[in-house]
Amino acid sequence: MDFQQGLITTIHEYGITRDLLKELNKKLKNKPTAILIPCLYEEFERPALKGIREVLKNLSGLNELVIALSAKSIEQAKEAKSFFESMPFPVHLQWTNSPSVIELLKSQEKNGLELLGTPGKGWAVWQGIGVATRKSDVVALFDADIRTFTSSYPSRMILPLLDESFGISYVKAFYSRLSLETNELQGRATRLFVGPLLASLEQLVGNGPFLQYLQAFRYPLAGEFAFTKDLAMNLRIPCDWGLEIGLLSEVYRNVRTSKIAQVDLGLFDHKHKTIGDSSKEGLQRMCTEILSSVLRGLMEHQAETLTNTQLSTLEVLYKRVGEDRVKQFGLDSAVNQIPYDRHEEELSVQKFAKLLRPATENFLESPATQQLPSWSRVLSCENRLQEDLFMAGSNDVNININTKELINNL
Numbered sequence: 001m002d003f004q005q006g007l008i009t010t011i012h013e014y015g016i017t018r019d020l021l022k023e024l025n026k027k028l029k030n031k032p033t034a035i036l037i038p039c040l041y042e043e044f045e046r047p048a049l050k051g052i053r054e055v056l057k058n059l060s061g062l063n064e065l066v067i068a069l070s071a072k073s074i075e076q077a078k079e080a081k082s083f084f085e086s087m088p089f090p091v092h093l094q095w096t097n098s099p100s101v102i103e104l105l106k107s108q109e110k111n112g113l114e115l116l117g118t119p120g121k122g123w124a125v126w127q128g129i130g131v132a133t134r135k136s137d138v139v140a141l142f143d144a145d146i147r148t149f150t151s152s153y154p155s156r157m158i159l160p161l162l163d164e165s166f167g168i169s170y171v172k173a174f175y176s177r178l179s180l181e182t183n184e185l186q187g188r189a190t191r192l193f194v195g196p197l198l199a200s201l202e203q204l205v206g207n208g209p210f211l212q213y214l215q216a217f218r219y220p221l222a223g224e225f226a227f228t229k230d231l232a233m234n235l236r237i238p239c240d241w242g243l244e245i246g247l248l249s250e251v252y253r254n255v256r257t258s259k260i261a262q263v264d265l266g267l268f269d270h271k272h273k274t275i276g277d278s279s280k281e282g283l284q285r286m287c288t289e290i291l292s293s294v295l296r297g298l299m300e301h302q303a304e305t306l307t308n309t310q311l312s313t314l315e316v317l318y319k320r321v322g323e324d325r326v327k328q329f330g331l332d333s334a335v336n337q338i339p340y341d342r343h344e345e346e347l348s349v350q351k352f353a354k355l356l357r358p359a360t361e362n363f364l365e366s367p368a369t370q371q372l373p374s375w376s377r378v379l380s381c382e383n384r385l386q387e388d389l390f391m392a393g394s395n396d397v398n399i400n401i402n403t404k405e406l407i408n409n410l
Contacts, residue, residue, distance in 0.1 A: 007216040007257050009168070011160065013264035020155035021058055027162040028061030034136035035059075035154065038068040038124035039144030041076040044083055048270070052142070052149045053084065059154060062089045066132045068096050068124035077397045094131050094393035096124050104385075104392045111381050117372050121223075122239040126372040129237070131390050133229045133375065138162065140171075140226035145271040147180060156263045157226045169259040170251050171226045174219035175268035183338045185329060186272060190221045192345065193287045193352045194245075196325055197294065200317035204310055210301035213252055214294070217262055220248060221290070224265070231255060236371040241286040242293025246371070249297040275348055279355055287352055288359040295363050306360060315356050322349035 004010065035056065043049045056065065065087060071077045077095045084091040095101065097119060105115040117123035125141065132139045138161045140154060153173075160168045177187035185191065198215050205211070214220055221244045227235075234254050238246030251260065276282025298304040306314065326345045333340035378385055 007212060009258075009261040010218075011156065011261055011263040013156075013266050017152075019151070020159065021151045024151075024155045024159060024162075025059065025061040027159065028059070028063070031138055031162050032063035032136045033061075033138040033140065033158060033162070034064040034066055034132035035062060036066045036068060036125070036128040036132050036139055036141045037144050038121050038128060038141070039070070041069065041071040041080060043144040044076075044080055046145065046271075048145050048147045048149070049083075052144065052146060053087075055149055055151055056154070057087060058151055060088050063136050064132065065089060065091045066094060066128050067091065068094045068128035068131075070097050070119060070124060071095060074396060081397055092131060092390065092394065093397060094124075094127055094390075095397060096127050096393070098393065098396040100392035100395045101127070101389065104388055108378075108382060108385070113373065113378060113381060114370075115372060115378070117237075117239040117370065120239060122237050122243045123372065125243070126237040127389060127393070129232050129235075130375050130378075130386050131393065133232055134386050134390060137229045138226065139229070139232050141224060143223045143270060146224075147269045147271075148267055153224070153265055156265060157224065160261050160263065161226055161228060166261075167259055168261050169228045169231045169255050170261070172217060172219075172248075172260075172262045173222040173224035173265050173268075174217070174262050175222070175265040177219075177268055178338070179272075180269045185333060185338065185340065186269065187219070187221075188275070188345075188348050189273075189283050189287055189290065190219055191329060192322055192325060192348050193283075194220055194290060194294075196318055196321040196349075197291065199321050200314055201294070201298070203317055204306075204314055205298070205302070205304050208298075208302040208304065210249075210252060210297055213257060214245070214248060214297070216257075217248065219262075220245060227251075233375045236374050238293065239370045239372060240293075241289035242296075242369070245290055245293040245297065246369075249293070249300065252297075252301060275351060279358065283348075284351060284355060288355050291355065291359045292363045292367075292369065295360065296367060296369065299367060305364070311357060311360055314360075315353060318356060319349065319353045322353065325349075 069080050081093045108115050129139060140158050157171055157173060160166060160171050179186055198211060202211050223244060231254060235250040274282045276284040279285060279288050326342060326349060330340050330342050
């Protein structure tokens with residue numbers, strides 16, 4: 001427990017908070033709010049999403065639940081729709097890769113809009129924002145694989161946005177990542193890559209405003225966040241594993257830091273990724289794309305571009321800081337009597353270090369990335385697209401189509 005505040009507001013968990021659900025439901029009546037869950041169909045076959053559904057049933061004041069689903073067949077989409085039939089509020093299933101959605105978004109190429117993003121969370125989030133902001137003033141996003149989901153998660157994430165006297169536009173989660181089975185520390189991409197990377201870049205290029213901002217977040221890769229409609233409508237959405245850092249960059253571009261908060265959700269566990277055997281797999285691929293997102297942010301906000309000499313220095317700095325962090329987490333684990341495999345952690349740092357040069361060189365060759373345009377940009381060109389996307393996302397669930405035809409369209 002601490003009482004520290006910094007560049008952005010931190011909402012701590014002091015362990016004495018009463019149940020906030022009653023207060024949340026009361027305030028939800030005054031400001032229409034949606035929850036957005038992007039997910040693959042596979043999540044419906046795991047227990048985490050069922051637990052999330054049961055908790056959300058208690059949010060009687062919710063305006064809408066939007067499920068941004070990637071499914072391979074009409075049967076999967078229908079099963080997903082029936083999964084949420086018993087909710088006490090409207091549920092919209094947005095089948096993100098349905099034939100109708102693909103056709104609609106492809107049709108916008110005539111207007112110069114490239115809306116067929118790379119399939120993944122970013123594309124689902126972009127569609128979900130478009131659908132959710134039709135009728136809601138606040139949107140909160142949660143992943144579908146959270147195993148520790150309780151009513152405190154939506155309560156603590158959403159409440160800061162419902163009281164306008166605080167002036168908050170964006171809330172991001174942070175938490176303690178521990179395995180439910182072993183109590184081991186999780187979150188290697190944050191602990192052993194992003195943290196040491198940002199600290200190394202600070203030594204290398206100085207403590208500029210964007211780096212200060214990124215380091216103010218205790219868990220910058222947290223996939224849980226909430227924002228006001230005004231902000232959500234003006235964010236470009238990255239389509240790769242750099243989504244979380246890319247969104248932080250967009251938030252930095254659009255609002256003052258005084259309008260940003262981070263909230264402690266306590267213990268948190270979800271599906272884990274392996275580190276992978278190459279830079280194209282697992283956490284290594286994820287960290288490669290995160291690095292590109294960080295470097296792009298430095299270009300945009302600090303006009304910083306790494307030279308070859310600086311890249312060599314970054315490799316040395318990162319490895320030293322990463323090894324220091326391994327020792328620090330080892331002590332942290334020992335005092336808290338939780339398992340810690342120092343050797344595996346050291347190997348992770350070594351693998352991450354080997355990514356820096358090729359990933360940076362590839363980025364510098366082509367620093368532009370695919371970002372889906374903000375909804376305010378889209379609607380300035382095609383003002384009915386939100387409604388059309390809403391209709392397209394559910395149309396195919398209600399009719400019979402050929403599954404083979406769908407797969408050929410993906």
